[in-house]
Amino acid sequence: MLLAFADERSLAEKLARELGCKLAFVAEHRFPDGELKLTLPSPLPDSVVVLRGLHQPNERLVQLLLTAKTARRLGAKRLALAAPYLAYMRQDIEFQPGEAISQRIVVGFLGELFERVVTIDPHLHRIASLDEVMPGSKGIALTAAPLLGQWISAQWSGSARPLLVGPDEEALQWVQAAGEVTGLEGFVCRKTRHGDRDVEVELPSVDITGREVVLIDDVASTGHTLVQAAQALRARGVAAIDVAVVHALFGGDALDRLAAAGVRHVWSTDAVPHSSNVVTVAPMLARAIADVL
Ligand code: R5P
Numbered sequence: 001m002l003l004a005f006a007d008e009r010s011l012a013e014k015l016a017r018e019l020g021c022k023l024a025f026v027a028e029h030r031f032p033d034g035e036l037k038l039t040l041p042s043p044l045p046d047s048v049v050v051l052r053g054l055h056q057p058n059e060r061l062v063q064l065l066l067t068a069k070t071a072r073r074l075g076a077k078r079l080a081l082a083a084p085y086l087a088y089m090r091q092d093i094e095f096q097p098g099e100a101i102s103q104r105i106v107v108g109f110l111g112e113l114f115e116r117v118v119t120i121d122p123h124l125h126r127i128a129s130l131d132e133v134m135p136g137s138k139g140i141a142l143t144a145a146p147l148l149g150q151w152i153s154a155q156w157s158g159s160a161r162p163l164l165v166g167p168d169e170e171a172l173q174w175v176q177a178a179g180e181v182t183g184l185e186g187f188v189c190r191k192t193r194h195g196d197r198d199v200e201v202e203l204p205s206v207d208i209t210g211r212e213v214v215l216i217d218d219v220a221s222t223g224h225t226l227v228q229a230a231q232a233l234r235a236r237g238v239a240a241i242d243v244a245v246v247h248a249l250f251g252g253d254a255l256d257r258l259a260a261a262g263v264r265h266v267w268s269t270d271a272v273p274h275s276s277n278v279v280t281v282a283p284m285l286a287r288a289i290a291d292v293l
Contacts, residue, residue, distance in 0.1 A: 018286030057087035149178025223254030
């Protein structure tokens with residue numbers, strides 16, 4: 001059984017179809033003081049997959065705590081979590097003394113609740129794999145960059161080919177993965193972050209005048225990284241700029257600022273529900289879930 005929440009119905013339906021399994025929803029009631037009451041279908045089968053993306057993560061972590069513990073009580077023996085977006089991955093070290101290393105804490109917490117955690121492009125910057133923070137091969141990290149690459153490539157016909165650009169050095173993995181399946185070339189910029197909404201992006205010295213460019217990244221949050229990269233690209237005389245991201249968080253007026261910076265299209269996967277979703281991760285997610293269960 002796939003157990004999902006109403007605000008992720010679209011991906012849940014696609015995933016249940018791909019898995020060929022029953023889909024049920026967790027019913028939610030919010031008490032006047034903000035507490036949650038969750039109701040699960042009862043009884044539950046032996047194997048249950050919970051779909052919960054962790055964008056806007058704080059309340060969702062409580063939902064997962066209540067759901068996993070209740071699912072066990074109602075009969076689930078094997079519990080897997082499909083979290084297309086895994087939050088708290090960027091706070092992966094103690095940048096200043098006393099800071100919580102959120103990545104280890106959150107991933108460890110999920111590893112205690114679920115036998116398996118399947119996710120897509122978690123932000124693994126200073127660690128090589130989820131195993132380092134969730135021992136026992138519990139975590140499965142997929143990448144949607146090849147899917148984005150195929151989408152991007154299909155938007156161009158004939159001999160015209162866009163250039164893939166990663167807005168920072170960490171984005172090299174997505175530029176390469178999208179490039180491998182499409183033959184598209186690319187490069188990455190250098191980013192210096194001064195604060196949540198204060199980043200500088202520097203392009204390498206390559207001639208890109210007149211080229212059409214697609215900025216590709218794992219996650220867009222405030223959109224400042226992409227805006228700065230788009231502005232730098234415009235200053236170099238590119239012909240067009242599009243954006244492709246796996247996780248479209250896009251808080252506040254991010255999309256307006258991207259448009260003002262000259263971005264033509266914003267494309268994303270449905271790992272996070274958003275108006276820019278054009279590529280579904282459901283078949284890839286279903287294959288990974290079927291493998292682990
Ligand atoms: C971090 O390195 C990520 O890959 C993204 O580039 C970053 O999280 C984007 O954040 P924002 O949209 O707030 O600039």
